[in-house]
Amino acid sequence: MKWKEFGTDIAEGNELRxxxxxxxxxxxxxxxxxxxxxxxxxxxxxxxxxxxxxxxTLAGGNGKGKQMNQLIYPKDVIIDRENDSFIISDYGNKR
Known part of the structure; x- marks a missing residue:
């Protein structure tokens, strides 16, 4: 396998956050x-x-909390194209 020599840096996030x-x-x-x-x-x-x-921002980003638009330490995400949805492991809310 040959790796590409150059890539794109996306790990910084946006300037505000x-x-x-x-x-x-x-x-x-x-x-x-x-x-x-x-x-x-x-x-x-x-x-x-x-x-x-x-x-x-796909989900969360509204501070820590228990509301449906808030997350607490999310751990994983899966995109389900077949059902046009996504699944989030919201560790801090145990959901």
């Missing part, structure tokens, strides 16, 4: 090469598309 303790990634090859990053200590899941300069 850099990644803090990312715990996992999910690479979706079915669409436009999207990477989903679990940013545990920022309590959010971000979505980053190949050749884009900015990420998008």
């Amino acid at each position: 850099p990644l803090k303790s990312p715990s996992s990634i999910f690479i979706d090859n079915d669409d436009d090469k999207t990477i989903y990053i679990v940013d545990s200590e920022n309590d959010r899941i971000i979505k980053w598309k190949l050749n884009e300069h900015y990420d998008e």
Whole structure:
């Protein structure tokens, strides 16, 4: 196997909220090469598309909490294209 010599740095997050303790990634090859990053200590899941300069918050990002728009230390994410949904392991909320 031969690796590409150059890559794209996406691990910094955006300028306002850099990644803090990312715990996992999910690479979706079915669409436009999207990477989903679990940013545990920022309590959010971000979505980053190949050749884009900015990420998008997919879930969380509203501070720690128990509301449906909040996460506490998420650990993993799975994208289910067949059912057009995603599954998040929200460790701090035990859900």
